[in-house]
Amino acid sequence: MDNAPGDAFANKTLIMHVRRCNENQLQVPFHVGDDASRTWLITKTGSGLSLKHDHRHKDGSEDALTQYGGHTLDGGWPQVQSFPADQYSKNLFVDAQIPQSIGNTWQMFIYPKVFTYRLIRQGREFRVDFDLTKPITPPPAPWGYQD
Template sequence: MKVALSVSTILLSASACVLARPAPLVSIPTHDAFFNNIKAHCGKAFAGKVTVDNAGPSSFSEAKLVMHVRRCSERELQIPFHVGADASRTWIITKTGSGLSLKHDHRHEDGSDDVSTMYGGHTLDAGFANAQSFPADQYSKELFAKQGIPQSMGNTWQMYIYPEQFTYRLVREGREFRVDFDLTKPISAPAAPWGYQD
């Protein structure tokens, strides 16, 4: 009886060890390289400017634009995008095991979720070490349809990173918006975005 109990205890302990082991970080070289190219700037902030906006001048045109590679782990990058005093936006890039996900975390100044938050997309192919595309995912399409902006269901977000420049780009039929950030001149990091803490 004692022998049987000991064997059971050992097996349970071994099972617990297996269950406690974190899932392996599954990724492919181009996704890893893209992720790491951004991660290399962790802790730094950079100024940007609108270089394409075929909808005409907007609140982005005159505001000070800042991206801050604020938090970095092996699986996730948090990159607040400040538009003047508006600290409502954070880009979240995540390794999912089947590619990379881009989400837009939108908050109110009190930290609560905006009605339009966590929209974004997921890579559909290998992409490149310097460029990835994120076509709108199903959650985003349903959110846009519910909000009465079905044209946004065709959104694809793109990010490019080169030694001297990071680009955030939104494209869909008839619409293009692009912001370029100068990676050669880091600036002072802004305060935490809304809903986050330093």
């Protein structure tokens, strides 16, 4: 669901999977068709959880718009966490001339049958629901990562 659809996700297969998991971090690549540039990094911190969006070019180098995200402000719920944009991200969005993203909040929902990634801000909602009942063969490593 996207209330401001564009070509980036239209008619493309969307795949997410947990690539790496340890006691401190989850690495979750988000493949959009043949584009393997996105990985969500969910990291435990001393005061909650951090979400970062690791964006890479095909050669593995970092995109100019990378490592943005947010930090939980409270305990959330076992199935739902919200990540309002942190100061690093707000500064990055201003520098990239996309100030509308300053108000971003990312949410992740996990239930037995569905994983949802959601972005909300004033006037914008983007949501992808992933069916967890249908196992997939994980795609190749995302750009910038090694198998």
